[in-house]
Amino acid sequence: MPKRSSLLSLLLVAGLWVVAQPAAQGQALVPYVLQLDSEQLEQQGLGLAQEAAQLAQFQQYELALARAQLASQLLPENADVWALLGSLYLQLGEVDPGIQSLLRARRLDANNSGVLFALGSAYFQKENYNLAIQYIMSGLRLRPDVPGALFDLGNAYYMLEQFDDAIDQYRKAVDIDAEFWPAINNIGLVLYEQGDMAGALQKWEAAAAIDETQAEPQLAIAVLLYAQGETEAALEKGEAALLLDSRYADLEYLRINLWGDRLLEDAEAFLSQPQIREALARISPPQDNTMPQ
Structure with a gap:
């Protein structure tokens, strides 16, 4: 859907475009007549916003964005609609239009904490x-x-x-x-950068104990163990972590997840180990791009 729908598109959706009968020959042009029902437009906008929110819950962000864009034009003074639109832009990595939508929401409702966050x-x-x-x-x-x-x-x-x-x-x-394990995990990230290995290990173990399905604290533990010379335990822990989520084998992905310079350097050394490379090959085998015979 285009980023900005025309008024004609909005009226077609709302069923409000009334076409006049063709003028008789020689008669002055009869203009189109718009019959706008503000209450109906508002209901249309609210319905679209609700659909957008429901789609967002299922991570259907592009479909949600299209509906939220239309809702924002039907309800230009509704702070919640602009906030929803801004959050959807952010989910899709469109940060600048997201900020503009959120700033508009803030102008309409200065005390909306969600918009500020x-x-x-x-x-x-x-x-x-x-x-x-x-x-x-x-x-x-x-x-x-x-x-x-x-x-x-x-x-x-x-x-x-x-x-x-x-x-x-x-x-x-x-x-x-x-139970908010990401905060506990990130305390470990900070402590590692400060050189407090024992403190970092304690935090990562606590984070992993809260949610055993999370790869990040387990891989961090593996990297720390490897840096301390506990190679066998590190490799076992690292393989298990990457089996949960192989994205953590990507140093750029680790950087985005706020792994600091010291931890990234140690992670690079750990991830270059043959056993880890072999494990990654098993987890994510290279795709065969050859055409079938």
Whole structure:
């Protein structure tokens, strides 16, 4: 669907375009008559927004975006619709239009904490960590008990190498939700960069114990063990982690997940081991692009 639907498209969808009968020969042109029902338009917009939200729950983001775009034109003064549109743009990696939609939502509703948190996430993606911190903190002043927002704030501090502030926010998130393993995991990331290997190991083991299906803390443990010379245990742990999620064998993917320079260097050495390369080949065998005979 085009990024911006015309008024004609909107009216066709709403069933509100009334076509006048052709003018008789020699008669002045009779203009089209628009019969707009604001209540019906509002209901159409709300219905589209609801469909978009439902599609987003099933990660059908492109279909959801098309409906949210149309809803935003039918309901241009509805902050929730603009917030939904902005969040969908972010899900699809379209950060700039996402920010514009979220800023419009904020102008319509300055006290929507969700919009402020989303703006913080958007500016984090643009690597503007100071502005991300400002928006997230503004949201937390309205709603101080959101673990995900505290986690995002910790990540922004971490990227600015304000390690103590990062750990403080992660701990606040865990105080609210003791099962919030990403915050525990990221405390381990910070501690590793600070050279506290024992502390990092303890956090990663705690994160892995909360959710055994998560590859990241298990791979981090494997990398740490390998760096400490415990090769056999490291390789066993690493194979198991990559079997859960082989994306963690990609150093760029690790960087996106905030693995720091020290941990990335050790991860590169670990992932280059023949046993790990062989395990990855078994997990993700190369595709045969030859044509069938």
